[in-house]
Amino acid sequence: MHPLHHLADRLRERLIQSAALGEGGDLHARIRELVEHEAALLDAPARERLVELVVERSFGLGPLEPLLRDPAVDEVMVNGPGAVWVERRGRIEPTDVRFEDPAALRHAIERILAPLGRRVDEAQPLVDARLPDGSRVNVIIAPLALDGPVLTIRRFRRRGFTPDELVELGTWTAPLRDVMRRAVQARLNILVSGGTGSGKTTTLNALSSFIGADERVVTIEDAAELRLQQPHVVRLEARPAGVEGRGEVSIRRLVRNALRMRPDRIVVGECRGPEALDMLAAMGSGHDGSLSTVHAGSAEEALRRIETLALMADVGLPHAAIREQLAAAIDLVVHQARLRDGTRRVIALSEVVRVASGPATRELYALRDGRPVWRAALTDELAQRLGRVA
Template identity: 45%
Template sequence: MPDSFVIQPRGAAPVTGAMDAAPEPLRLDPAFGPLIAHIDDAVTDVFVNGPAGLFVDRGSGADPVSGWRASEREVRDLAVALVGLGGRHLDDQAPCVDVRLDSGIRVHAVLAPVSTMGTALSIRIPRVRAADLEALAALGSFGARQQAWLLGLVAERANILITGGTGTGKTTLLSALLSEVPATERIVTIEDVAELRPRHPHHVALEARQANVEGAGGITLARLVRESLRMRPDRLVVGECRGEEVRELLTALNTGHDGGAGTMHASGLRDVPARLEALGALAGMDAVALARQAVSAFTVVLHLDRAPGGVRRIRQAGRLVMAGDRLDIEEVTPW
């Protein structure tokens, strides 16, 4: 059996300059077993719902794979093998595990009976073809005027908050923006599971660590944000704000760390203030303190969605403002 199976991305354009090599082809370990036949360069996500079915997403939503057959034991063994590739252990004592493989693939597994329909696998495939703004523009994510505006935000060291639902391309756009940062600057990214892979010669990635079964050894995003401030970052980035780390990020962006960025789940641009307030509450911040920090911290909010045809795009841009003592947002059209 070969050591790995290679998926060569179609249409991957070379990048000139310090990062002059095209993205490496995705390599699938033999542990992916029966899934290999269903993963090509167009696939962004793979879902195994116990023995009930296999679904793949090629950018237009999850589609069922006809003819898929697997027993619960086979799916569980597959999940254990894939989690093992990431150096983690999956069993009845730790039935929910999230890992990142060396290839950049992210695997989330939940064993039965926690997953009532049988062992569930959610696999995120990195978008190797969308490594820079040029590639994203070619895919229809934004037009030429929007692209020029985005390049200006990077050059002006704007602090950017990228929002949107699951699978709208937040991480992909953030990676593309970071790829435009001057090569002389140092980027430090902080993520729950490291997915950001900008084409940049000086990128340091920090990844949170879950506690072991004894409850020891965990390293939170909030702690990593504090640690990163001692690493002299020129650009400080939190891959996804989902808890108390929003306090540390806001503090950092309000104390001279320009050019930073973060992403956050939100259903719409108008939902961003309430979402930030909810995260601030988890960090012990009241609504007034959160509003003042957020307005000062972020230059612009970019909200993404998926068009009916599956294209991930910048739907709206906004600016956080104060409305009395509460946080609000105004839509802007800078392009």
């Protein structure tokens, strides 16, 4: 390591020990003072440089700060001190932002996690956390990350997209919006599926805006991202195990607890574990109109995935019973994708039907060569349920 960097690390340690880091405002002056005092032998440019290095190591997000202030940036991806990428308007681009060295990146990560009461080290090399502004942070370090610390920040949008904005963006089409509005109002259980970052949570959030203001909604998430606009919403967030590995509260526990909270609807941010079983049970037992997302490559695969996840709950239910529950619980699957040009689109809307072999999807609407096509009429049952709302 460059001797100046080494010195900067030591000075930062000194600052921490003198508890000056918590004091905010005068920290700049304090750092300058410290540098003048401890590095009087260095020439003026070197001292300036040292001040910069200590500041970078002591303040907020360091060189990431300008990226996170840019409202066009949705995601910041740091693969190493010299490899910082962002996503802007659906496209991933490199930036010229650099950290001085791996230590500076590591310090920035520590500064992000420390105020959240989290830390990353060899025993806990993988951390998922949420910043006070709602942005989602993931950190993974050695030995799991092979080339140094990796930091990923999903910026929080102060406001999700409304259904009309999604139509404007081309993610939904107007006819699709109208069917989905009626589907939510008719209390169909809807699953949004898609790949990583395909916009599932965003679509779920927009769907939730169709829920009536008089309904009691309980939302359950790993890291709270949803922003429901209704007045009567209870938000629950799962808790990871603490530093000593205790105190975990799973999504599954929260789903079961939610059932005792007299919800009209339950919204599970993402189904990715055995909570799938409890969610199916909730959907099939008077909490119609529940919504969730699942990671899958197609609507059909989404059903298979929920089935597999529900089986993981391992409560001794026969497989056939779980498939039966699945067919009864989920009414619609909205499948979304991020296309090659960076846009995110709903590429299929499917109804869940029962066939001899169990639950299956029946495509109602799809994008074919970029054009929306209605492929099948609603089944009578669904048409009847939708018909009851205007």
